[in-house]
Amino acid sequence: DIQMTQSPSSLSASVGDRVTITCRASQSISRYLNWYQQKPGKAPNLLIYGASSLQSGVPSRFSGSGSGTDFTLTITSLQPEDFAAYYCQHSYNTPRTFGQGTKVELK
Amino acid sequence: EVHLVESGGGLVQPGGSLRLSCAASGFTISDHYMDWVRQAPGKGLEWVGRTRDKANSYTTEYAASVKGRFTISRDDSKNSVDLQMDSLKTEDTAVYYCAREARIAPASASYYYFGMDVWGQGTTVTVSS
DSSP: OEEEEEEEEEEEEEOOOOOOEEEEESSOOOEEEEEEEEOOOOOOOEEEEHHHHHHHHTTEEEEEEEEEEEEEEEESSSOOGOOOOEEEOOOOOSSSSBBEEEEEEEE | OOOOEOOEEEEEETTTOOEEEEEEEESOOGGGGEEEEEETOOOEEEEEEEEOGGTTTTTTTEEETTTEEEEEEEETTTTEEEEEESOOOOGGGGEEEEEEEEEOOOOOSSEEEEEEEOOOOOOEEEOOO
């Protein structure tokens, strides 16, 4: 099974900050990498698919990059509604696996 | 508008069974892969399993942690997907989400990626004596 490792596990940031979250796969997954946002008590929401493609309706301050084993989610100019947990997930094969999550908190 | 609504969660004793249902609206589930994902209290997301679309014979796959105990099935007449959970363990306690795993193509691309683009609100399963 492919293991997904995110870092950091949590971070504190202020409104307007640039935030970067990384995700590493235990083997090459090409660009088969998705990012999700989850707010407390809510279902996850797809932000990025194919490592860098923005899902319809997602604000352009979210972007993704990377290929192979190393990936990055960047939020430019953090907004109040962006304080949430973020998960990477590979779609290279099954079982699908998620990273352990990164919680973005208000500083 | 597309929606998924889960039902069937509740409290069950260890070793017991429970059947969850996920009703879809706004799209036809036979055209899509459908997944179940769970989240234990205070923990991250864990993929449980999926059923492929009609073109792929509705074949199913499961996480090792549930294989042999959980079964995913479809009812196309009801446009719904079920998760039958048997031999439940305390570690199966979680919020269970169903999700549509869609083929999503970047603009003007001839290729696609899979992503879980529609999720239900989740249903809570508690396994406890």
